[in-house]
Amino acid sequence: MSILANFPLVAAIVSILSAQAVKAPIQFVGRRSWQSGMAFSTGGMPSSHSAAMAALATALGIEDGLDSPVFAVAAVVGMIIMFDAAGVRRHAGLQASVLNRFLRKMPDLHGELHPIKELKELLGHRPIEVFAGAVWGIGISIALYFLFYA
Numbered sequence: 674m675s676i677l678a679n680f681p682l683v684a685a686i687v688s689i690l691s692a693q694a695v696k697a698p699i700q701f702v703g704r705r706s707w708q709s710g711m712a713f714s715t716g717g718m719p720s721s722h723s724a725a726m727a728a729l730a731t732a733l734g735i736e737d738g739l740d741s742p743v744f745a746v747a748a749v750v751g752m753i754i755m756f757d758a759a760g761v762r763r764h765a766g767l768q769a770s771v772l773n774r775f776l777r778k779m780p781d782l783h784g785e786l787h788p789i790k791e792l793k794e795l796l797g798h799r800p801i802e803v804f805a806g807a808v809w810g811i812g813i814s815i816a817l818y819f820l821f822y823a
Contacts, residue, residue: 680822681732681747684814688728692721692809716766720758720798723806724813726751731814755803763797770794 677683696711699718711717730747737743769792776791798806 680736680818681729684732684810684817685725685729687817688810688813689721689725691813692719692724692806695719696721715762715793716798716802718798718802718805719809720755720803720806722758723751723755723798723803724810726754727807727810728814729810731811732818735814735818751807755807758798759800759803761797763799766794766797 693712696714696717696719697707697709700711701707703718726747730744730751733741733747734744773791773794
């Protein structure tokens, strides 16, 4: 059996890769700033984690039914990932931003012998980015199903 025959896996991978690929163009449209590195980073619009889990759950729902235990597991894990992305990871990024600003203003705290290595700030997502990722994943899954698996 070919790996390409595994519709849920293909849907999840295509969703995560395509969500990552559109981050830089969306950033450019929104902020008039081209940052190709957005395609390889966490955070940003849309959430690729949300896209992957929504695509996976949708594909499993299409294949096995919305009443299947496999769909239930994917849906619940997806909700946990989405909650984490908009909650814990987002707040960790906000804290990193505050700490980075604090250390830049107070150089005596870290000393000249130990240069500052800034903390990564773009870790999580705003709720709209999580929602957009979920919609993206559902759309990718439905489109792939009708194009290649129906």
